Amino acid sequence: MFNSGEVILALRSTTPLRVSISTSTMTQDVEMKVDVEMKEVTATPSNPISSPDHSLLQNLKEIVSLIETGTYLKEVRRIARAVRLTIALRRKLKASVLASFLDFALVEGSEAHSRLSSYIPKGDETQMEIDIATSVTQGPAKHSLPELEIYCYLIVLIFLIDQKRYNEAKDCSSASITRVKNLNRRTVDVLASRLFFYYSYSYELTDSLAEIRGNLLALHRLATLRHDELGQETLLNLLLRNYLHYNLYDQAEKLRSKAPRFEAHSNQQFCRYLFYLGKIRTIQLEYTDAKESLLQAARKAPIGAQGFRIQCNKWAVIVRLLLGEIPERIVFMQKGMKKALRPYFELTNAVRIGDLELFRTVAEKFSDAFNVDRTHNLIVRLRHNVIRTGLRNISISYSRISLADVAKKLRMDSANPVADAESIVAKAIRDGAIDATLDHTNGWMVSKEMGDVYSTNEPQIAFNSRIAFCLNMHNEAVKALRFPPNSHKKEESAEKRRERQQQEQELAKHIAEEDDDEF
Amino acid sequence: MDPRFTEVSQVFERFKAAFTRNDIDTCTKLLSQLKVMLTEFPSLPPLFKKSPNAVHDLTLARDIYEHAVVLSVKCEDQDAFERDFFQLKPYYTDTCGIIPPSLQEYPILGLNLLRLLVQNRIAEFHTELELLSASALENPCIKHAVELEQSFMEGAYNRVLSARQTVPHETYVYFMDLLAKTVRDEIAGCSEKAYDYLSINDAKQILMFSSDQELSEYIEKEHSKWEIKNGCVFFQKAEETAPCKEIPSLQLIKQTLSYARELERIV
Structure with a gap:
């Protein structure tokens, strides 16, 4: 049995090991590093003041090594993991840690370093300086990998947004976008797509989304030319969001229908896309399709994305009402959504009863909420459905x-x-x-x-559509299973292997040289 | 002052004079001249080049296009209306900070909504509606169109027709007349399904005809299946869907086979 600590350690040591497999010196180095880390892990409790910062810095360094290996091996998956790990650390980021991290990751005096450092407030540097001194000798020497540079932009940007310094975030993101435009490397794509997101987010927070529309379009074109599908996906969503922010449904639909589509790379982006698509279709009265997209978006969204799921549910409820369906009570009773969906619950009730008077009072009572959700115009459309249900009730009775x-x-x-x-x-x-x-x-x-409905073909048709739905669901699930890339090709081609070995050797030589420089 | 600007404003003055005289031919001729001249101004959309004269240029161009839209209504040319409206639209959406809003803005936007309603382009109608702010929706011109759409969707057709008396702008009459025709077709379609028969007098009233002659002409032209006898109009009911006696075997076989194939794939 492993305990969790050992597992993590094993993971840490395997990643660098693969890089250095051809050189014995490197393995030693790695072992040393592992040792150091172990010591640090044991040493932390004795130094309570600096320990959280220290371990945070250590975590960041691990992410850096992850990015480095990802870059050398051209494995985008690792870089994606690095981004995920960063988001987990997000809440703990501090100016002091970030400053020393920048010193660690970037070449001092380089353009990126000086620019990024200017965003970090100067503070208690003295304490961290010791750490820097040690980290320089311990960690791998400085590199000027573009991936690392972009990563630094990203982390500083996240930090600025979390600190609510939106105008600086705007500057920083614009600078990073200019840098990304000049980089054409597939390993940058993952980081770049996150950067695009925060770029747009920082402009949204300062309510100046219209400014960057042209820029986003240019970036989307660039991503398409470079076959960067993740970037295209992200940018398309950002553009749709941008248009919908100003209620420009016409432009949004024109862009959406003409932009290239392909299988989704990121579940989150796909959810967003479905949500925007659902919104556009709702406005254009294609309710059946809209319902499908919105419900799918709500189902696919991760549990943590509560706000997003609430939005999806709100729109889905209205669309179903417009279709003449009455959503089940359970939709409104979902955990954590009860309060937010309250106006829509009462609205559904009014439509269900078919009482125009009640409908009017509900619409007035919650008009603020509906205006904030920008669903007011849709509510106006519902009047017609209220009359219909009322009429149906009368006709039945x-x-x-x-x-x-x-x-x-x-x-x-x-x-x-x-x-x-x-x-x-x-x-x-x-x-x-x-x-x-x-x-x-x-x-x-x-x-x-x-008439007796069971004397018609109606039940048979309903039964068939349900079976078809289940079978389709199964097929979709099978299709969605993910397999590690290239696992079906057991043998890599001779040429590829030669190329890889050459790369590894170069890397080893590179590191060895730098080691020499330091001593 | 820019010589081009003076030239355009002179032509525009002549256009306006012809416009008030209701001299449509001269108007169209001058308008196409004006449109060509406007292409030479860099401060207009889509370039929006900043220049000291931009405010004057934009205001003048907007004024010209507004007149163009109204002119197209006078000529009863819907395609020209659509073209001119799209040329005018950027002046309303993208020049907010540069020139003061036009008094004609809401009447023209309402007119466009009405046009979309008449052409039964409901999806575009709602797309345009989303672009309007809450205060714009309160404007009588916009409200008129929105309420029309609602009554139209509900089926309260007499409300649509009575709205003709309360048009907020004289240019609206043309589209309201077109709408009346659409409404008549709708009513005819509904009556066909809802009634077994109607007396000729009732049918006349419901379909808004003043004489029996007009009614029978309309029936002959649009609904030749209807029958007039004994002073009543009989609608031909669609065949009732009788309870199914036969088993749709071919379809069932097809479905069952597809289930078998899918199950095979799973197991």
């Missing part, structure tokens, strides 16, 4: 009813309620909402007898 009573029951307040009721009923009959006939001379609505 009465076999014959005068139009004057229909108008009274629907609480229609117009100059000529009976004439209104007549034409409304006529339209409902034509649209198939109710099964009835009108008798104009007597002013009656006569409902038709309901």
